[in-house]
Amino acid sequence: MNDIRKYDMCDVAVIGGGPAGLAAAIELKKNGIEKVVVFDREAEAGGIPRHCGHPPFGICEYKRVLTGPAYARRMVKTATDAGVTILLKTTVTSLGSEGVLSTISSDGPGKLQAKRILLATGTREIPRSARMVSGQRALGICNTGTLQSMVYLKNRIPFRRPVVVGTEIVSFSALFTCRKAGIKPVAMLEEESHTAVRWPINYGAKLFRVPLLLQTHIVSINGHDRVESVRICDTNGNEKEMSCDGVLFTGQFTPESSLARMSHLQINQITGEPIVDQHGRCSDPNYYAAGNIVFKPVKVAGKCWKVGRTTARWIAKDLAER
Numbered sequence: 118m119n120d121i122r123k124y125d126m127c128d129v130a131v132i133g134g135g136p137a138g139l140a141a142a143i144e145l146k147k148n149g150i151e152k153v154v155v156f157d158r159e160a161e162a163g164g165i166p167r168h169c170g171h172p173p174f175g176i177c178e179y180k181r182v183l184t185g186p187a188y189a190r191r192m193v194k195t196a197t198d199a200g201v202t203i204l205l206k207t208t209v210t211s212l213g214s215e216g217v218l219s220t221i222s223s224d225g226p227g228k229l230q231a232k233r234i235l236l237a238t239g240t241r242e243i244p245r246s247a248r249m250v251s252g253q254r255a256l257g258i259c260n261t262g263t264l265q266s267m268v269y270l271k272n273r274i275p276f277r278r279p280v281v282v283g284t285e286i287v288s289f290s291a292l293f294t295c296r297k298a299g300i301k302p303v304a305m306l307e308e309e310s311h312t313a314v315r316w317p318i319n320y321g322a323k324l325f326r327v328p329l330l331l332q333t334h335i336v337s338i339n340g341h342d343r344v345e346s347v348r349i350c351d352t353n354g355n356e357k358e359m360s361c362d363g364v365l366f367t368g369q370f371t372p373e374s375s376l377a378r379m380s381h382l383q384i385n386q387i388t389g390e391p392i393v394d395q396h397g398r399c400s401d402p403n404y405y406a407a408g409n410i411v412f413k414p415v416k417v418a419g420k421c422w423k424v425g426r427t428t429a430r431w432i433a434k435d436l437a438e439r
């Protein structure tokens with residue numbers, strides 16, 4: 118139930134209901150913490166795995182291979198069974214000193230004070246606007262997260278023949294999603310002389326029969342209403358036009374730390390993540406951070422889950438010593 122007034126005070130508030138946040142919340146309950154509230158701005162908790170409709174998730178957590186949505190559902194069930202309160206469609210909009218949080222939900226604005234707060238807001242791929250690619254703002258340009266939520270959550274297909282930019286592990290996840298949706302990428306581009314992740318992406322492109330163009334970058338996107346082609350360039354400066362109906366930007370993650378950046382917490386000016394000590398504690402000792410918000414490069418769900426648990430134990434210890 119989304120009644121925030123009921124929780125105007127709680128022991129620990131967790132911002133973000135992805136693998137790190139949910140694992141931490143479950144562990145806090147196991148450690149005897151009474152009121153644990155998880156906030157998530159989405160209509161369902163589970164974080165990114167909710168829209169990764171492919172395996173492998175859950176190997177170290179549940180000792181089995183699950184798809185992302187099955188993994189997300191399982192974590193949410195474990196959390197609610199453990200007595201964690203999950204407040205959905207509730208965005209935390211500011212972090213105050215003394216652990217006071219401002220929120221906004223369909224019930225309007227709210228405030229909550231927590232003894233400790235865990236930031237577990239994850240990461241996101243850098244959008245096209247920040248990638249210095251010229252051209253118009255035509256339809257058919259997105260990143261992996263958007264593609265996956267369109268395909269798996271909304272049953273929509275943004276393009277049929279996109280160019281895929283990037284060769285990180287998430288790019289492999291993007292190829293999986295394309296195959297599932299019947300999308301046939303025309304090429305996969307990588308600026309370097311090798312793929313960003315050696316395995317499985319170097320086999321992935323072959324497996325999915327997508328031509329892999331190394332030492333090649335995208336110069337501009339052409340098309341007025343919808344993407345019609347891209348201009349690509351190799352290291353020798355040879356440019357050519359490639360026909361396509363979309364551009365899928367993958368990887369190049371940046372921490373989802375807008376909240377932390379607007380707050381009094383100290384931020385690493387280079388990576389954009391909140392500065393934490395070895396226990397995940399931020400510059401304000403009431404605040405902690407865990408999961409992909411503090412990982413560079415980003416980690417898989419199992420690692421975020423594990424670190425969420427460890428950080429929860431530190432929070433429980435901290436509260437007990439208080």
Ligand SMILES: Cc1cc2nc3c(=O)[nH]c(=O)nc-3n(C[C@H](O)[C@H](O)[C@H](O)COP(=O)(O)OP(=O)(O)OC[C@H]3O[C@@H](n4cnc5c(N)ncnc54)[C@H](O)[C@@H]3O)c2cc1C
Nearest residue numbers: 133135136137157158164165208209238239408409417418
């Ligand atoms: C496209 C993609 C594919 C991936 N595929 C795989 C894979 O196949 N296997 C694998 O193991 N890993 C995969 N990963 C990595 C894995 O999903 C992440 O490592 C993991 O989800 C990170 O967990 P997290 O809890 O740190 O953050 P997230 O899962 O990102 O969760 C963060 C949550 O915080 C919420 N939130 C953010 N800001 C606020 C706010 N202000 N107020 C309230 N809520 C907020 C968000 O709604 C979100 O639910 C993939 C990642 C991406 C991006």
